[in-house]
Amino acid sequence: MFAFSSVVYSNPYNNRMDEFIDNLMSKMTLEEKIGQLNLPASGEIITGQAKSSNVAERICKGQVGGLLNLKGVERIRDLQKLAVEESRLGIPLLFGMDVIHGYETIFPIPLGLSCTWNMEAIEQSARIAAIEASADGICWTFSPMVDVCRDARWGRISEGNGEDPYLGSEIARAMVRGYQGDAMKRNDEIMACVKHFALYGGAEAGRDYNSVDMSRQRMFNDYMPPYKAAVEAGAGSMMAAFNDVDGIPATGNKWLMTDLLRKDWGFDGFVVSDYTGITEMVDHGMGDVQDVAALSVNAGVDMDMVSDAFMTTLVRSVEEGKVSEETIDTACRRILEAKYKLGLFEDPYKYCDLKRPAKQIFCDKHRKIARKIAAESFVLLKNEGNILPLQKKGTVAVIGPLANTKANMPGTWSVAAVAENIPTLVEGMRFALGDKVDIITAKGSNLMSDAAYEERATMFGRSLNRDSRTDQQLLNEALEVAAKADVIVAAIGESSEMSGECSSRSELDIPDTQRTLLEALLKTGKPVVLTLFTGRPLVLNWEHKNVPAILNVWFGGSETGSAIADVLFGDVNPSGKLTTTFPQAVGQLPLFYAHKNTGRPLGEGRWFEKFRSNYIDVSNDPLYPFGYGLSYTTFEYGDVILNTKSMSMDGEITATVNIKNAGNYDGYEVVQLYIKDLIASVTRPVKELKGFKKIFIKAGETKTISFKISPEMLKFYNFNIDYVVEVGDFDVMIGPNSRDVKSARFTLR
Structure with missing residues (x-):
C-alpha cells in the first residue's frame, strides 16, 4: 500500500501534475483504473458502521472513485480514511452532492435567483454554498444547471436560469466563480459540475427525460452559450444529459463530449454521467449494458454515476477490443487530475476539519x-x-x-x-x-x-x-x-x-x-x-x-x-425581473421573447388577423413578458441616443438613455439592452438580450445609462454553423422589459 506518509506521495506539488499522475497510474491495475471511474451512491452509512458496509469494502478494493450525496463531515472523514489508509494505492475519494441553491443556508431556487439580475449576489450565493458544503466534507457540487428552457411545463425549469442564453451565460460564469473561487486552492472552494450537457431544457412537450430534436443553428445560437460560458470560466467537470442529441443519447454522444466539448471548446475537466444515465441508454435502444458502457466511455464520459456499468463490463470490453486500455487511461487520468487540482493528494482531509461545521453552516451571517x-x-x-x-x-x-x-x-x-x-x-x-x-x-x-x-x-x-x-x-x-x-x-x-x-x-x-x-x-x-x-x-x-x-x-x-x-411592508422595494415568459395559456408553449418572425406576422398590437400567424382563441402575447417586474416607484425612460449611426467592423457605438425615478421610493431598476438584426443570411430573432445593468436611483433622480455596442455582440451562427457578423441595419432597444422598449437604428458597414 502507498500511504500518504510514504515517500511516493511526499509533497506531490513539487512535481508537475502530469508527472505525479504518470507515476501513480504506472502502479495501477486495469481494475483499479476502472474503479476511479465509479461513482456509487453512499447508502445509509453512519459513523462507526463505515467499515462494515458494502461501499466500504469496495473502497478498500479500489473500486470507488467518489461517493454521491453523503452528508456529514465525520462520515466523510471515516470513508476518506478508508480510501487513504486501507486501499492498495491510497487514492483519495471525491465527495459530491446536489448543492443546488445552498447547503443548509438555502437561497432562492435558481429560477428565482436569476430574477435578481445581480451577478454579484448570485456569485455570493454560490460562494456561501461552497463554504458550507466544504465545511461538511463536500468537495464537488452538481451545479450550476445552465439548461435553457422555454417551456414552463418542464419541472426542472425551476432549477435553471430561464429562457435567455445571454443572461444564462452570465449566471453560469458567476456560479462557477462562486463555487471554485481561486482555482480551488482553499478548503472552502469546491469543484463545480455544469449540467446537463446538453439541451436537456428542450425536452419535447416539457416532459422530463423526453427526446430533444432541434437544428444545429438553434442549438448553437440559443442553447449552447451557457455551457460554453461555464467552460470558459474554468468549470472542473460537466454532467451528461439524459436526452438524445441528434438521435444519439448525450451520454454516448462522441460528437458532443469529445469533438465539441473537448476539441472545439478546449474543456480539460472530466465528464460524469447523470444518475444511471449510462444504463438508461439500454431503453434508448443503444444495446445491452456492456454495449452502452462501451459507447459511453468511448464517447468521452469519464465517470459512471450509480449504474455500475463501467465496473461490471469494461474489463470484458477491453479484453474483447470494444474499448481500448488507452481510453480507460484517459478517463482515469481526468478523474485523478480533478483530485490533484482539488489538493486531495497533498491533503486528503482538506475538507474534513471537524471544527468548521459549527462555525460556518447555517450561521447568522x-x-x-x-x-x-x-x-x-x-x-x-x-x-x-x-x-x-x-x-x-x-x-x-x-x-x-x-x-x-x-x-x-x-x-x-x-x-x-x-x-x-x-x-x-x-x-x-x-x-x-x-x-x-x-x-x-x-x-x-x-x-x-x-x-x-x-x-x-x-x-x-x-x-x-x-x-x-x-x-x-x-x-x-x-x-x-x-x-x-x-x-x-x-x-x-x-x-x-x-x-x-x-x-x-x-x-x-x-x-x-x-x-x-x-x-x-x-x-x-x-x-x-x-x-x-x-x-x-x-x-x-x-x-x-x-x-x-x-x-x-x-x-x-x-x-x-x-x-x-x-x-x-416596504423595507425593501421589489426589483426582481422575470427571466422566463409567463403565458396566457398552456397552448402557447413553448413561449419566449426571442422568437423569429414568420412570413405572415401578426400586426403589432393586434389580437387576430385572418391568414396571419396567430390563434383564434387567445392573442400571441404573453401575460407577463421576459424581463418584466414592477416596483413601488415609477421609472421613466427617455429616448435612446446613439453617438453615431454607422459602425465599422473594428468600431463601436455607444447607446445612451436617461432614466428618471418619477415616484416616491428609492429603488433598483434593471435596464435591459436588446438588439435586432434586421436583414441577415438566415432568419433572426425579433430581439435578443445583449446587455443589462442593475442601477439604484433615488426618488426624483435621473441617471444616464450607457451601453457599448461592438461587432462582437452582433455575431451569430449561420447556416454553416460559422460564427459570423454580417453588415446591415440593426435596431437598438432599451427598456424595463423585453416588451416596453425604445429604439434607435444603426448600420454596420
Missing part, C-alpha cells in the same frame, strides 16, 4: 445574506391602487396552505436543508415585524382538492400527506380569521414538489381548491395580496384580472418568511 437575496428575487407582478407596501400596523391574516409549512419554503433540490431549522412564512413574518403587526393565520385549504388528492394517491400507490379536515371546514376557518383582519396575505401556489425533477405539468393553473379559497377571500371585500409560491411560470389570467396585488416569491429559501415581510 449567511442567513442575513440569504434574506437579502431572497427579497431581491421576488417579482412584483401587479400592484393595483398601490396596495403595496403595507403599513406596519393593525392585523394581517396570512391564509393559505403555504402559510405555515416549513418544508415548502426552500423549494426543490434542497437536499442538505434541515427542515426544522427553517421558519415558516408566518414565523418569518412575525420575526421580521415583531409586535408592530398582529399576524393571524389559517390554512384555508389543502394544496389541492380531496378528489385531486385521491386521484394522485391512486396514481402513486400510496397515501399522501394532507389535512384531515374537509375543504369546506378549512375554508370556513379561513373566513373567520379573515373577518378579523385589515389585510389578507394569501399564501398560495405550487408546493415545492410540484416543480423540479420529474415534476412536469400539463396544466399550469393554481390548483383547484386554492383558487376557490382565493375567490372566497376576495369576496370578503378586504384588501388581498397574493404571495405566489411557484417553481415555474403559471397561467394567471384570472388572478391578474381579479387580485389587486401579486408578488411572485418563487421558493425563497431559508429566510423566505422574513424576506416576504421585508418586501410587503
